[in-house]
Structure formats: C-alpha cells, structure tokens
Amino acid sequence: xxAFTVSKAVTALLVVGLVLLPLYSQASGNIFxxxxxxxxxxxxxxxxxxxxxxxxxxxxxxxxxAYLGIGGYAVGMLAQEGIGSGFIQFxxxxxxxxxxxxVIGALSLRTRGVYFIMITLAFAQMAYYVASGLARxxxxxxxxxxxxxxxxxxxxLSNRTQFYYLCLACLFAMIFLIWRVVNSRFGLVLQGLxxxxxxxxAIGFPSKRYQLVCFVISGTMCGLAGALLANNTDFVSPAxxxxxxxxxxxxxxxxxxxxxxxxxxxxxxxxxxxxxxxxQLTEYWALIMGxxxxxxxxxxxxxxxxxxxxxxxx
Amino acid sequence: xxxxxxxFLNGLQFGLLLFLLAAGxxxxxxxxxxxxxxxxxxxxMGAYFAATFAAWTGSFLLGALLALGATLVLGIVLEMSAxxxxxxxxxxxxxLATFGLILFFNEAVRLVWGPAGLALQLPxxxxxxxxxxxxxxxxxxxxxIIAVALLVALLLYLGVMRTRIGMLIRAGASNxxxxxxxxxxxxLLYTLVFGLGAALAGLAGLMQAPILTVQIGMGENILIxxxxxIVIGGIGSIRGAFLAAIFVGMIDTLGRAFLPNLLxxxxxxxxASTAAPAxxxxxxxxxxxxxxxxxxxxxxxxNRR
Numbered sequence: 001x002x003a004f005t006v007s008k009a010v011t012a013l014l015v016v017g018l019v020l021l022p023l024y025s026q027a028s029g030n031i032f033x034x035x036x037x038x039x040x041x042x043x044x045x046x047x048x049x050x051x052x053x054x055x056x057x058x059x060x061x062x063x064x065x066a067y068l069g070i071g072g073y074a075v076g077m078l079a080q081e082g083i084g085s086g087f088i089q090f091x092x093x094x095x096x097x098x099x100x101x102x103v104i105g106a107l108s109l110r111t112r113g114v115y116f117i118m119i120t121l122a123f124a125q126m127a128y129y130v131a132s133g134l135a136r137x138x139x140x141x142x143x144x145x146x147x148x149x150x151x152x153x154x155x156x157l158s159n160r161t162q163f164y165y166l167c168l169a170c171l172f173a174m175i176f177l178i179w180r181v182v183n184s185r186f187g188l189v190l191q192g193l194x195x196x197x198x199x200x201x202a203i204g205f206p207s208k209r210y211q212l213v214c215f216v217i218s219g220t221m222c223g224l225a226g227a228l229l230a231n232n233t234d235f236v237s238p239a240x241x242x243x244x245x246x247x248x249x250x251x252x253x254x255x256x257x258x259x260x261x262x263x264x265x266x267x268x269x270x271x272x273x274x275x276x277x278x279x280q281l282t283e284y285w286a287l288i289m290g291x292x293x294x295x296x297x298x299x300x301x302x303x304x305x306x307x308x309x310x311x312x313x314x
Numbered sequence: 315x316x317x318x319x320x321x322f323l324n325g326l327q328f329g330l331l332l333f334l335l336a337a338g339x340x341x342x343x344x345x346x347x348x349x350x351x352x353x354x355x356x357x358x359m360g361a362y363f364a365a366t367f368a369a370w371t372g373s374f375l376l377g378a379l380l381a382l383g384a385t386l387v388l389g390i391v392l393e394m395s396a397x398x399x400x401x402x403x404x405x406x407x408x409x410l411a412t413f414g415l416i417l418f419f420n421e422a423v424r425l426v427w428g429p430a431g432l433a434l435q436l437p438x439x440x441x442x443x444x445x446x447x448x449x450x451x452x453x454x455x456x457x458x459i460i461a462v463a464l465l466v467a468l469l470l471y472l473g474v475m476r477t478r479i480g481m482l483i484r485a486g487a488s489n490x491x492x493x494x495x496x497x498x499x500x501x502l503l504y505t506l507v508f509g510l511g512a513a514l515a516g517l518a519g520l521m522q523a524p525i526l527t528v529q530i531g532m533g534e535n536i537l538i539x540x541x542x543x544i545v546i547g548g549i550g551s552i553r554g555a556f557l558a559a560i561f562v563g564m565i566d567t568l569g570r571a572f573l574p575n576l577l578x579x580x581x582x583x584x585x586a587s588t589a590a591p592a593x594x595x596x597x598x599x600x601x602x603x604x605x606x607x608x609x610x611x612x613x614x615x616x617n618r619r
Contacts, residue, residue, distance in 0.1 A: 054406075060405070060406055060409075062409065107603050107606060107607065108606075110606055110607065110610045111545075111606060111610050111611075113405065114343070114349055114405050114549065115545055115549065115610070115611075115612075117349070117405065117406075117409060118541045118542075118544075118545050119545060119602070119606065121538065121541060122538060122541060122542050122545070122599055122602060123599065123603075125538045125599070126595075126596050126599040129592065129595035129596065130592045130595075130596060132595075133588070133591040133592030133595065134588075134592070135588055136588065243534070243538065244413075244416075244534075247409075247410075247413045250406075250409065250410060250413075251410060251413070254406070254410055284421050284424065284425050285421075286417040286418065286420065286421035287418060287421040287422060287425065289414070289417055289418075290414040290415060290416070290417035290418030290419075290421065291414065291418055292414070293410060293411065293413065293414025293417070294396055294411045294414045294415065294418075296410075297400075297403075297407045297410045297411040297414070298399055298400075298411070
C-alpha cells in the first residue's frame, strides 16, 4: 500500500478545508459560504450513512430521505409541543429513525435487487404522505421550528460557527464510526454478503440479521442528519422526504465513489456546489444537471474517488 | 348505492389507467432488464403533447392521436440516444441515469410550456353523463377511458401472446443472447418495445389530462404507484400488472371515499378526520407490505410463467 496517493491528498485537503472554513468566512465576511457549507456537511452525513448500506452492504435503498424527514420532524414536533431541549429532541429523533428503519428493513430485506430499490422508495413515499397528512404539524405546508434545539450552555445552535462545528464534528464522528464498523468482523461479514450472499449463508451466517442491523445503523445516522437539518433550516416539511431527495443522496454517493470512506463527502460537496453554481448561471439548471448525471453514469465508473485512483496509477 | 357504484367505476377507471403505465414499465423491465424512472416523464409528455396538439388542431381526438405518435417517437429517440447504452449495466446505474432524465424533462417542460399548468378541454359529446343503471349516471369520458384501456389491454394480450413479434418479445425476455444468435435484430426489437412502452405511458397521460391539470411533476406520483403495482404483480408479468393495477386502483379510490366514514364510526370525529387522509394514502403501501411478506416475488412472478 502506497503511503501517498492522489485520493488521500484530496481527502486531506478537503478535511483541512472544512475545518478552516469558518476562519475564511470570518476573515472575508462571507457569511453565505458558511451557511451553504453547513447544509453541505449535513447532507454529506446523510450520504455517508447511505453509503454504509449501499457501498459496503450492497443494499440499494432509494428511500433514504425518509430518515431525514423523520429526524427533522422529531425535532420540529417536539419543539412545537414546547419541548425545546436538545437532550430530549436528538435521542427521540435517533430512536424514531431507528424504529422506522427496523420495521422497513425487516419488510424490505425479504426482497432483493430491483424489488428492494422500489420497496424502499415506496415506503419513503408512504412516510411522505403521512407527513403531508399531519394537519396539527402543518400538513403539506410544513412546520416552522421557532427555536433551535437547546443544549443548555454546552453548544449554542443559533451561533453559526458553533453550529457549523457541531455538524462537522458529527460528520467526522460518523465517518470514524463507519470506518470502525466496516473494518470490524461485522463489517467483513457484511461485505462478504455483498459479494456472495449464498456462499455466506452456506458458511452459516444469518445474512438477513446482519443486513438488518446495518440498515438500522444507517437509518439512525441519517436521522441524526435530519435532526441537524431541521435546526439548520428552522423548518421541516414533507418535501424533506420527497423521493427526489433520496435520488439526490444516491447521486452524491455514486458521484463521490460508492464504497469509499470519504467518497460521499466529496460527492456531496461537488454535487451541491455544482447545483449552486449552475443555479446562479441559469434558472434552468436542471436542464444541464440531468444530462450531466447521465454522462457521469455512462462514462464515470467509480465516481470521483475512482477517477483519482486511476490518476494515481498513471 | 349511487355512491358505491360511482366509486367502484372510478376505481376501475383509475386502475386501468395505472395498468397502461405499469404495462410499459414491466415490459421494459422484463425484456431489457432496464429500470426506467423516466417512465413518468413520458406520461407527463403525453399529457403536454395532447394539450398542445388539441389546441393547435382544435380537435380532441386528433390532438390525442398526434400526441400518441409524438410520445412513441420521443420514446424511440430516447432509447436510441441514451438508454440503449445502459442495457446490461447495474440497476443502480439505470436509476441514476433515468433520475437525471427526469430532472431534464421537468426543466425542459418548464422552459417550453412555462411553470403554470395547462388544461385540456373535452369535446361536448364526451362530457354528457350517461345512464348506466336506472337512475345512475356516469360521465361519458370516464366510461371512454375504461373502454379504451380495456381494448388496449386486450390488444396487448393478443399482440404478445398471438403474434410473431409478441413471440419474439417473449423469447427476448427469457433469453436475449439466444434470440440474437438466431438472427433476430435484437436492437430493433428493444427499440420497438421501448417505443411501445412510451406510447402506453403517453396514452395514460393524455387520457388523464382532461381529468387533472397538466402540470410539471404529474408523472412522479403516479410512477410510484406504477412501481407498487409491478412489485405486487411480479416484475415482468403483464398479467400480474393488470390484476395488481385494478386491485390498487380500487383500494386507493374506495379507501379514500369510504375510509373517513368508516373511521368516524369507530373513532371520535376529530381523531377520525386527522387519521383518515393519512391512512387512506397509506393503504396501498400497507397492501404492498402484506403481499411482500407473503410472496416476496410478487403475486405472479414472471420467470415462473
């Protein structure tokens, strides 16, 4: 294994850049870049959680945005009911996403391949419709979160810089966790299942149980991203769970490089910056973005990480 | 009684419309092994084409025929330019590439037709209520949808089961290399099947257009329903898609119509009125969950035909 590779250098650059960003924002007085990157980091966290099941577990979930919504709604609904403490809101958000992932996973994992893609998609749409039907919590129009989660003195979410670092800390902590999971015995079994499920079953591994645990871990992580996202936008709405959002997350993972540790982060940064850039260029940015995705799928195998790896080999 | 018959027919009509959409989806999946999320975009394009052509020609029927042709051509162009290169690739690649196509189509429609929706006016002879039972009237247009969709379903069945092309399509579904080796132009066959699927989606879109507004994103919600249908029916099976479509159409329509009243008898008024909309939109997903628990491969798995 080489000590220096292009992809490692890019990853290191990205990490340093993300850590130092608030300093740049303060020095240049550019507040917008800080809010933009807070959103990017939160969605990168969601993409990283999707990558855990997609890249390492081989489970193509097309309904990952549901957890964003569930985590977000947990914060929004508790805030609406007057429970503002983050020590209650965040655990509830995580528990709710984990429970949802457990139920959906247990049902969806009975299927495989393209059935799995469609099932997860359909369940996420169900969550979307349920949220649209919550008349008490704004229904279709969504719910404004008037007060951000209160972590009584520990960290102030209304302070832009503190919130940014909280999100970044969550992202790095979760990537560390994914790294530990992937390289544990559990993670190796999971990757074995991705390569050849039948053979793993023949050796005697209860394949569904391993996959379900991974599915729940991933859903819980994404629920955390949802709780952060609700605090970031001060607003939750069913649109958080709409299936195009699940598609966005998938695109970030593929774009960055599926099955790599930092690929989803790079994918999220590139995708959201591209979206921002194109939407400043023209109102009809999706007209360029759509065909671009098609080209990435057709010609860019392995995403950006794959590209960097090829650069290295020369 | 009046309401029951009416809702029953509404459910049948909706189910048949869903069948047109699901049939194209399941054909394309069964034969080319392609997951096409952009199928809903073709449905939307059918509706937009119909609204535009009907306004140009001043005739609903002429506009509908032109729109049908236009979606067929659009499907063929789409297959030849982009989707052809996706055959044999991973399903995930299909999902992403066709997701990109959805973004493209939605934005292209916004550019060409503007963000506001269009309306498609029906000719007078289609708006009259028709007496179907003594004392019960039903809109002629909805009856026409039922008739057209049933006819198309019959033609599709005969076409796939009784003609030479249909035989090739079925052969292609079970072993594509073999029928290529036997000298069949498999590329052309695939293009035709995709065009047929596109035309079916366009037909569904243009028939739905006068009932709902023609708007951006109209294909997306109904696409999810079509997915639910082919999952319930068994991917690749047209017969499964037909039965599941009618089943889903019925459950969705009847659930929305009668569930609120049913709940009101069990729960208190306020609780019922909050639970009913959520529950009735969940019904078909619950149905799908139940089917999957009992038969993970759907009710009529295609490979066991």
